[in-house]
Amino acid sequence: MTMAATSHDTPVETAERPTRKQPDRTFWLLAPGALWMLLFLVAPILMMVYVSFWTQTTFKIEPTLTLKSWVTFFTSDTYLGALWTTVRIWLIVLVSTLLVGYPAALFVGLFVKNKTLSTALLVLCVIPFWTSFLIRVLAWRPMLGKEGAINMILMKIGVITQPIEVLLFSELSVIIGMTQIYCVFMVGPIAFMLGRIDPSVIEAAQDLGAGFWRIFRTIILPLSMPGVVVGAIFVSVMVLGEFATSAALSGRKVNLLGNIIVTQVGSLKWAFAAVAGVVLTILMGAVVAALLRVVDLRKEL
Amino acid sequence: MSAVLQLKNVHKAFAGVPALAGIDASLANDTYVSLLGPSGSGKTTLLRVIAGFEQPDSGEILFSSRRIDGVPPHERGIGFVFQNFALFPHLSVAENIAFGLTNRAVDPVTDAKVVAGRVRDIIGLVGLSGLEDRATTQISGGQKQRVALARTLVTEPSMVLLDEPLGALDANLRMRMRGELRTIRERCGVTFLHVTGSETEALAMGDTVLVLDAGRIAQSTDADTLYSRPASADVARFLNCYNIFPGAVSGDAFASPVGALALGGVKQTSGNPAYAIRYDRVAIRPTDAATADDEVRIEASFVASEYSGAAINSFFTLDDGRVFEVETHLSHAAPATYEEKGRYALVWKREDALVFV
Numbered sequence: 001m002t003m004a005a006t007s008h009d010t011p012v013e014t015a016e017r018p019t020r021k022q023p024d025r026t027f028w029l030l031a032p033g034a035l036w037m038l039l040f041l042v043a044p045i046l047m048m049v050y051v052s053f054w055t056q057t058t059f060k061i062e063p064t065l066t067l068k069s070w071v072t073f074f075t076s077d078t079y080l081g082a083l084w085t086t087v088r089i090w091l092i093v094l095v096s097t098l099l100v101g102y103p104a105a106l107f108v109g110l111f112v113k114n115k116t117l118s119t120a121l122l123v124l125c126v127i128p129f130w131t132s133f134l135i136r137v138l139a140w141r142p143m144l145g146k147e148g149a150i151n152m153i154l155m156k157i158g159v160i161t162q163p164i165e166v167l168l169f170s171e172l173s174v175i176i177g178m179t180q181i182y183c184v185f186m187v188g189p190i191a192f193m194l195g196r197i198d199p200s201v202i203e204a205a206q207d208l209g210a211g212f213w214r215i216f217r218t219i220i221l222p223l224s225m226p227g228v229v230v231g232a233i234f235v236s237v238m239v240l241g242e243f244a245t246s247a248a249l250s251g252r253k254v255n256l257l258g259n260i261i262v263t264q265v266g267s268l269k270w271a272f273a274a275v276a277g278v279v280l281t282i283l284m285g286a287v288v289a290a291l292l293r294v295v296d297l298r299k300e301l
Numbered sequence: 302m303s304a305v306l307q308l309k310n311v312h313k314a315f316a317g318v319p320a321l322a323g324i325d326a327s328l329a330n331d332t333y334v335s336l337l338g339p340s341g342s343g344k345t346t347l348l349r350v351i352a353g354f355e356q357p358d359s360g361e362i363l364f365s366s367r368r369i370d371g372v373p374p375h376e377r378g379i380g381f382v383f384q385n386f387a388l389f390p391h392l393s394v395a396e397n398i399a400f401g402l403t404n405r406a407v408d409p410v411t412d413a414k415v416v417a418g419r420v421r422d423i424i425g426l427v428g429l430s431g432l433e434d435r436a437t438t439q440i441s442g443g444q445k446q447r448v449a450l451a452r453t454l455v456t457e458p459s460m461v462l463l464d465e466p467l468g469a470l471d472a473n474l475r476m477r478m479r480g481e482l483r484t485i486r487e488r489c490g491v492t493f494l495h496v497t498g499s500e501t502e503a504l505a506m507g508d509t510v511l512v513l514d515a516g517r518i519a520q521s522t523d524a525d526t527l528y529s530r531p532a533s534a535d536v537a538r539f540l541n542c543y544n545i546f547p548g549a550v551s552g553d554a555f556a557s558p559v560g561a562l563a564l565g566g567v568k569q570t571s572g573n574p575a576y577a578i579r580y581d582r583v584a585i586r587p588t589d590a591a592t593a594d595d596e597v598r599i600e601a602s603f604v605a606s607e608y609s610g611a612a613i614n615s616f617f618t619l620d621d622g623r624v625f626e627v628e629t630h631l632s633h634a635a636p637a638t639y640e641e642k643g644r645y646a647l648v649w650k651r652e653d654a655l656v657f658v
Contacts, residue, residue, distance in 0.1 A: 198385070198387060200383045200385060200387035201387045201388075201389060201390070203352075203354055203374070203381070203383070203387065204381065204383060204387040204388075204389075204449075204452075205389070205400065205404070206353075206354075206373075206374045206375045207352055207353075207354075207374050207375070207379070207380065207381040207453075208375075208400055208401030208404070208405060208452065208453070208456055209375045209376075209378075209401055209404070209405025209406055209407060209409075209456060210375055210400070210401075210404040210405060210406065211375055211406040214404045214406065215404075218400070218404055219389060219391075222391050223390070223391055
């Protein structure tokens, strides 16, 4: 009965339909996602901010509001040091993924003319992700260790007489590991943007008399900037939240904010973990906001 | 007139398939040259070889008497206007135009005032005043065309290659840009090589028209000669204004699938025997009308006619199924109406036909 009535009414209502039905559809399409985000993202973040002001004693935590955890965080050398290490490693990894990733993306996105081949090459970049994260990280140990592959080869060919110890369980090994793991997130977006450059635009620049480096600086780099920014956002968000790579490759010498959170949660210091969590969230927000200012993504994509 | 560009036996093949099979051509200085060819004839390849985006497999290219095959594109000094314009999407109109001046490897202009002055002059020349600061996404197709042209002309090339420059424009604009391109060229005094697949465009634009067929220059002459005296049956076919019969000359007639056609016109050697009669040289008469001694007559059934304003094109089927087209100019007579499937006599003067032997 209802069905019949609806289909009968349809032609009569067509005129007012678009204005009346549009908000309805928007609501139903957005509702599941919005609800999910509200329950599992916004609510926990608010909870985290709230918990960071709770009173923490050695064995229990009480919802009495206090600034004590915040004061401890910002007066302790250990925690401020972890904050600084996080920022430093993030910047170094960001630069190294860009330095390693951009040329690779340039090759895949621009110099490989065959679209099928360039897609295949991008898929190749993703193959390491078929293994688990932990294996990818731990695989660096036999590579970088004191009796690892690199030291053995260098000693065999006589470049060094003593193994280089700084290769593993140091900041260097964390940076090497993170660069390898996150590089592909830089390559993908840049290669995508480079692939969208019309080849005749580059030929036009050539025809107008510009050499390769000029064309790179004035045409290719500006046109690929949105890809660089998107890649940088991916890498930044992941590196800033990292704890596993530094735990596995630094021998606990490198403590990132992520490692602080893991340790504090492990010893049930919830208020303190919440403070570190809030600081990390604000840091990520600031980094993403700053990166978005570099390029107007809405305009460029 | 001195030659600005000479091509000597230029060959180019892609994966074994020849695209250019021995191009010989010489383009005069300060002329408008159009290059006509059907799709797949190698037009774009030829332009790209001249510009340096492709290297010829063999042969010589001389530009202002200097060999340029092997010279990279940015050192050739030949302008190229792309079919899709290829404007720099992140730069404004003025920045697009200034690009070549400031960024070229050879003799770049570093003085911002000089650049601004030359950009202003060229913007005036192509009629883009007032649009200097617009983004390239905020201008129309015709304006993009002008930016592409201005961007090339401002670098003062001795020659400009245009790859189907009017292909991306709508019909109205295309007609207007034809005239403008010619005017702009005259003001700059450089040679334009304009590639097109449209015979009307090639004839209207070119002081000289080159016809490219299967990787070779089939004919190189002025528009009038090309239209009335195509060098081969294939060239006549591209011009899209000739009825062409295959066959062979036997005695004083041409033996074609529709019977013997009396000879009397110009005979040309082209290697591929054919008999061609222009659409507008044919008269349509009732089958019982008399035929003069110097006329050729065949019979055909009327199919349909197409009205195109100043002329009307009538289509007939001949006895062997071949379609025959007649163009009647309406200024000569009021349009006659023909009966569908009716038999008519198609008559033309012997000397109007072109015979290729």
